[in-house]
Amino acid sequence: MLLLGIDIGTSSIKVSVVDAATQRCIISCQHPEKEETPISSPHPGWAEQSPDMWWEHTKIAIGKLNKSGLYNPNDIDAIGIAYQMHGLVMVDKSLNVLRDAIIWCDSRAVDIGVKAFNSLGEEAILKSHLNSPGNFTASKLYWIKNNEPAIYKQIHKVMLPGDFIALKLTGTVTTSISALSEGILWDFKANELSETVIDYFGFEIDLFPSIVPLFSEHGCLTKSIADELKLRAGIPVSYKAGDQPNNALSLNVLEPGEVAATAGTSGVIYGVSEQLIYDKKSRINTFAHVNYSKERPLVGVLLCINGTGILNRWLKDHFGVGLDYTAMNERALAAPIGSNGLRILPFGNGAERMLENKSLGALISNIDLNKHQSKHIFRACQEGIAFAFRYGLDIMRENGVNPKVIRAGKANLFQSELFADIFVNITGVPVELYDNDGSVGAALGAGIGAGVFRSPQEAFSNTKPLKIIEPNKENTYEEVYYDWRNLLNKYIK
Structure with a gap:
């Protein structure tokens, strides 16, 4: 029995076929291969992508x-989907997309959310x-209602x-409690679709899909x-989850x-809790986890940093022309700890939740034209990103999340030995690295949803860490970090 996983990322679409018996991936691929999916920004702070483009890339x-030729497509028995969170997709009655999706790093609705927060009562x-x-998502939909009323009137369904x-695969529109919670459309206290938020914004309740x-x-x-697609008709889509809950599942x-x-x-740190945790300043966020139920309300407490790998890629494009990431990492290793005083704040990808929705922009500080080279910039980038994780983890700790170990896939920045070392030592938390992939996790999630596995734990029974990284005895x-944090404080106060 084979399982198909689809991961709708910001940079590319990745798909995998997994053998349910062994839980092993037979083959993975992505499109575009070089992670070049464009983000449209018609105005400063906006970020949009075409849902129809996602679909075309998925089919390719x-x-x-x-x-x-490594498997028989007729042997695929279930499909799972992971996706970039918090986006807003709208279709009309013919199920055609009405406009480009407003995606997760778009900042246009910040003021709408702040006003709603104050009006509804922060504590309540x-x-x-x-x-x-x-x-x-709810605030983004209200922006559409106010600024593009002709489009709003045509909406048949709102979705992620x-x-x-x-x-597109099934002709059916559904949602889940976890999905609604990431749009701030789920009332955990009432355990139902939020009448409070829907009434405040004046949304019609039939805009939202049926909950399964x-x-x-x-x-x-x-x-x-x-x-x-040259697949067998009738295959169920038996799992859908946001990329971060799905990443947690796959680990x-x-x-x-x-x-x-x-x-x-x-960048994200995501911790599971059985307590309905919230931060008074909403710097971290709590959503229903994949295994949330009304009987056992497990939630995921999420720290998100918009500007992490996107900064590394920006530096590669503009300072590392002709280099791959391995070569950049090698140069970074040649620079000393602290990058000879060079500091980078990695906040250039929209409003940062952990900074109370401020849009700081990225910052390279203390450049000395006589001593700083590309190796210092590459190292300061990885230090700045790791320091942002530490800053956010301290907020999580304030709210009762105190990890003894953190699990991560050996992918993206965690492929860099330097970054992993900085992350472990500045957070003081060991990291277990896994051969982890979002599309593989989505495939195994499909197996859980289709009843191939008796439980989520069974689906990952063969999962073992590739490597465990422990903090050094002396945190160098x-x-x-304190110098970096002092720089940040100058800009957020």
Whole structure:
């Protein structure tokens, strides 16, 4: 029995086929191969992508898998989807996209969320929704209602990026409690779709899809799409989850106290709790985890840093022309700890939640034209990103999340030995690195939803760490971190 996983990323679409019996990936591929999916920014702080482009890239990626000859496409029995969180996709009654999606790093709705937070009562909304409406999906939809009323009137259904891909596969629109919570549309106190937020913004309740369990059937592959993809009609889409809950699932982070991290385009630390945790300033966010239920309300407490891997890629494009990431890492290793005083704040990808939705922009500080070289910039980048993680983890600790170990996939920035070393030593927390992939996690999630596995734990029973990195006895980064933090404080106060 084979399982197909689809990961709708910001930079590319990745797909994998997994053998359910061994839990091993047979083949993975992505499109575009060089992670060049464009983000449109019609105005400063805006970030949009075409959902139809995601769909075209998904079809191309699945076609690449099928052409490999490494498996029989007719043996695929379930499909799972992971997706970039907090996006806003809208379709009309013909299920056609009405406009480009407003994606996770778009900042246009910050003021809307702040006003809603104040009007609804900060303490009341935090106790019931665990988050400020902030810059999340509900606030983005209200921006559409106010600024593009002609489009708003045509909306048949509102959905997240993964819901849209499932719609294209099956013709069916569904959502889940976890998905609604990431849009700040789930009332944890009432355990239902939020009347409070929907009434405040004046949304029609039928704009939102029917709610089904996350691990369940979200529709089945239609014959026309099955023929186009050369798959078997009737395959269920049996799992949909945001990329960070899915990353936690793929690292077998399912129980209270377990913590996952990722450092791709954005950076995240994600801890599971059985307490309905919220931060009074909404600097960290709490969403329903993949295994959340009304009977056992497990939540994921999420620290998000928008500007992590995207900064590293920007430096590669502009300071590392002709270099790959391995060569950049080698140069960074040649620079001393602290990068000879060079400091980088990695906040150049929209409003940062952990900085109370401020849009600082990225900053390179203390450049000395006589002594700083590319190696110092490359190292200061990785130090700055790791320091941002430490800053955010301290906020999580204030709110009762105290990880004893952090699990991460050996991917993106965690492929850099330097970055992993800085991260471990500045946070003081050991890291277990896994051969982890979001599309593989989505495939195994599909197996859980389809009943191939009796439990999430069984789906990851063969998962073992590749490497465990322990902090050094002497933290040589602490003084540098405090200097970096002092720089940050100058800009956020």
